[in-house]
Amino acid sequence: MLLKTFEDTNDGALQYMTQAYGLDVARGIAEEAKRQIEALLPLIPDLGGARNIVIRDFPVALWYVAYFRPMKAHGKTAEELGKMIYDLFETKLRQMPEAARRSEGAKLFLPEHVDKLREWARWTQKREYPANWVASFVPGNGTDCDYGYDYTECAIVNYLKAHGADEVAPYVCLNDFIRSRAYGTGLRRTKTLAQGDDRCDFRYKKNYPVTQDWHTEIPVIRKRMAERID
Structure with a gap:
């Protein structure tokens, strides 16, 4: 299942990279990424299986690792990889009917989902799985936040x-x-572990505009990256 999902992503990545880098480079990266993912899939860390309600978010970590190595070998940057996955994901979301997207979003505010999320956060604090998220x-x-959660450990970042x-x-x-x-x-969100903060602070409000995206956040990331180098 995960291999097929990656192969679908890789087809899109090949087209994307062909436009950006030419067919030979694109094909070389895509073929090596396929080999990488085949090696990575059997070694996925245990995150608690079905008990973990956010486990569906984890496989993308493997995608990034699979592309990171061959793209770097071809002189491509982490930002280029990030933009490729971002653009491919945005395209995938746009292909979903709006009604389906909104229906999926509405489910995240149902009381039963919020209760599950609360219990999930408590469960992560037991730290039964070292590679897992830890959340509060x-x-x-009552105003601009329906609910949220803070990650102090992120399975993807780890x-x-x-x-x-x-x-x-x-x-x-x-x-x-x-x-x-x-x-x-x-x-x-104002903080992320990925950028060196002490937590990721997710806050959600149903149907509120999302004002952050690649264009607003990339200057911040570039600045922080430069500060690390200095």
């Missing part, structure tokens, strides 16, 4: 670091904004 639930404030691909981590986080905009979940 944040109740709504995985990228373990595979020497931590420099792509800040770009992974930007996908959250385009999904929230498509689903109408009104995400705001």
